[in-house]
Amino acid sequence: xxxxxxxxxxxxxxxxxxxxxxxxxxxxxxxxxxxxxxxxxxxxxxxxxxxxxxxxxxxxxxxxxxxxxxxxxxxxxxxxxxxxxxxxxxxxxxxxxxxxxxxxxxxxxxxxxxxxxxxxxxxxxxxxxxxxxxxxxxxxxxxxxxxxxxxxxxxxxxxxxxxxxxxxxxxxxxxxxxxxxxxxxxxxxxxxxxxxxxxxxxxxxxxxxxxxxxxxxxxxxxxxxxxxxxxxxxxxxxxxxxxxxxxxxxxxxxxxxxxxxxxxxxxxxxxxxxxxxxxxxxxxxxxxxxxxxxxxxxxxxxxxxxxxxxxxxxxxxxxxxxxxx
Amino acid sequence: xxxxxxxxxxxxxxxxxxxxxxxxxxxxxxxxxxxxxxxxxxxxxxxxxxxxxxxxxxxxxxxxxxxxxxxxxxxxxxxxxxxxxxxxxxxxxxxxxxxxxxxxxxxxxxxxxxxxxxxxxxxxxxxxxxxxxxxxxxxxxxxxxxxxxxxxxxxxxxxxxxxxxxxxxxxxxxxxxxxxxxxxxxxxxxxxxxxxxxxxxxxxxxxxxxxxxxxxxxxxxxxxxxxxxxxxxxxxxxxxx
Numbered sequence: 001x002x003x004x005x006x007x008x009x010x011x012x013x014x015x016x017x018x019x020x021x022x023x024x025x026x027x028x029x030x031x032x033x034x035x036x037x038x039x040x041x042x043x044x045x046x047x048x049x050x051x052x053x054x055x056x057x058x059x060x061x062x063x064x065x066x067x068x069x070x071x072x073x074x075x076x077x078x079x080x081x082x083x084x085x086x087x088x089x090x091x092x093x094x095x096x097x098x099x100x101x102x103x104x105x106x107x108x109x110x111x112x113x114x115x116x117x118x119x120x121x122x123x124x125x126x127x128x129x130x131x132x133x134x135x136x137x138x139x140x141x142x143x144x145x146x147x148x149x150x151x152x153x154x155x156x157x158x159x160x161x162x163x164x165x166x167x168x169x170x171x172x173x174x175x176x177x178x179x180x181x182x183x184x185x186x187x188x189x190x191x192x193x194x195x196x197x198x199x200x201x202x203x204x205x206x207x208x209x210x211x212x213x214x215x216x217x218x219x220x221x222x223x224x225x226x227x228x229x230x231x232x233x234x235x236x237x238x239x240x241x242x243x244x245x246x247x248x249x250x251x252x253x254x255x256x257x258x259x260x261x262x263x264x265x266x267x268x269x270x271x272x273x274x275x276x277x278x279x280x281x282x283x284x285x286x287x288x289x290x291x292x293x294x295x296x297x298x299x300x301x302x303x304x305x306x307x308x309x310x311x312x313x314x315x316x317x318x319x320x321x322x323x324x325x
Numbered sequence: 326x327x328x329x330x331x332x333x334x335x336x337x338x339x340x341x342x343x344x345x346x347x348x349x350x351x352x353x354x355x356x357x358x359x360x361x362x363x364x365x366x367x368x369x370x371x372x373x374x375x376x377x378x379x380x381x382x383x384x385x386x387x388x389x390x391x392x393x394x395x396x397x398x399x400x401x402x403x404x405x406x407x408x409x410x411x412x413x414x415x416x417x418x419x420x421x422x423x424x425x426x427x428x429x430x431x432x433x434x435x436x437x438x439x440x441x442x443x444x445x446x447x448x449x450x451x452x453x454x455x456x457x458x459x460x461x462x463x464x465x466x467x468x469x470x471x472x473x474x475x476x477x478x479x480x481x482x483x484x485x486x487x488x489x490x491x492x493x494x495x496x497x498x499x500x501x502x503x504x505x506x507x508x509x510x511x512x513x514x515x516x517x518x519x520x521x522x523x524x525x526x527x528x529x530x531x532x533x534x535x536x537x538x539x540x541x542x543x544x545x546x547x548x549x550x551x552x553x554x555x556x557x558x559x560x561x562x563x564x565x566x
Contacts, residue, residue: 119537193356
């Protein structure tokens with residue numbers, strides 16, 4: 001059996017990844033603290049409930065990422081000859097599914113409250129012998145819940161783009177959505193205090209809409225990865241055009257008459273096949289192996305491109321190759 | 326990315342306006358009620374629903390009495406308000422409350438899902454602790470294992486008593502026999518029982534307000550929190566019966 005070699009990141013990228021892992025641990029710690037504090041002051045506010053559930057849910061991406069990173073360090077073996085790289089995609093799919101489902105549920109729940117015209121009760125709390133309106137405490141806690149995601153979210157998206165970690169990139173976007181959620185919940189609570197019964201549920205519905213939107217965007221991305229869609233780099237909507245670059249590399253080799261390449265994503269890295277038509281069959285096996293090694297070292301994101309010889313000229317040049325980007 | 330940014334401005338710009346508007350509207354009177362303004366209650370009429378449940382609410386020839394009636398009378402006095410009392414069953418009163426026909430419902434209500442489904446309960450202003458007591462002069466048993474304990478015929482503590490190993494015996498005229506009794510601490514004190522240190526159950530006593538009347542809730546809660554000597558008042562009311 002031919003078992004793959006374990007993928008190793010180049011040292012500088014490994015450093016970037018280690019930083020990202022540390023960042024996610026911090027992120028997880030902050031989110032756990034936010035979830036616990038929010039739970040204490042939930043009360044009867046729908047917007048608070050939605051914000052809290054979103055925060056609960058936002059624990060999943062860092063956990064999924066940290067687990068996946070641990071898991072994919074395992075070398076490929078006889079049972080899993082392709083290795084464990086795709087664990088990352090599973091983590092990503094989990095995150096996206098949870099996000100979409102919760103978003104839809106909360107949206108429905110909030111709209112129902114609007115339809116029923118429920119008047120949210122935000123009671124009183126006694127702190128240090130002083131009875132004050134619970135809304136003030138909620139707003140205070142929400143302000144705390146807003147600060148870490150603003151800072152961490154910014155760091156996350158930058159760091160994640162460096163090592164092409166979609167889970168964290170999506171998570172960073174979620175962090176950004178998080179602070180919006182917090183702000184909307186504050187508006188909701190203050191609105192109720194000002195006598196607008198709908199403020200709370202309306203704020204909750206807006207938050208839920210945003211959560212759903214995030215979830216569906218990421219779900220599309222995760223399904224795309226599972227269906228071996230052509231690679232898209234983390235932060236971009238357009239494909240990466242790595243295939244075209246590899247084809248050009250192959251064609252530049254003296255023994256190659258024509259070449260075409262297809263790639264897929266395996267988590268943060270790419271694998272695929274290259275089909276080449278040689279001018280002659282001299283030394284073909286050695287040429288193929290060297291070509292494969294050359295391609296595998298072409299970019300840090302490439303894990304394994306298998307090069308095979310193709311007898312005829314059935315190559316269809318990639319559309320972008322005619323006019324390189 | 327583009328759509329996210331535009332989403333943020335879409336949500337955030339109006340929300341900033343709303344915050345400003347809210348602060349401007351609210352001034353120092355914050356929070357405000359959703360249905361009935363506080364200004365209308367202050368010096369106005371309070372519609373209080375009550376159902377009999379001594380010693381919390383007692384129906385006497387001279388009108389309503391009881392601990393919760395006293396509490397609300399004191400609150401109304403502070404607010405210069407007059408009270409319209411409305412006697413009815415707890416279920417009817419809570420339903421009326423959910424339609425904003427009443428301002429408050431009392432009747433020895435305890436924290437449970439029936440109340441919170443239709444109304445906004447206050448925080449518990451008093452906890453009734455169900456304890457076991459023995460008549461004066463009788464030694465307190467070292468544990469409840471196998472001890473016969475008399476309880477009211479209608480009660481919700483028999484199961485908890487059984488868990489402690491005691492044998493609950495429902496009795497119509499509680500306190501007339503020379504036997505151990507399980508009942509709230511104020512009842513045991515009022516009837517001069519010696520009290521053992523087994524806490525069988527607790528009732529969290531609340532009052533019911535209409536949902537969303539957050540200023541009213543704050544006023545009631547403040548009044549409840551500052552109301553003194555609830556235990557002693559309950560003892561006095563029970564002893565006077």
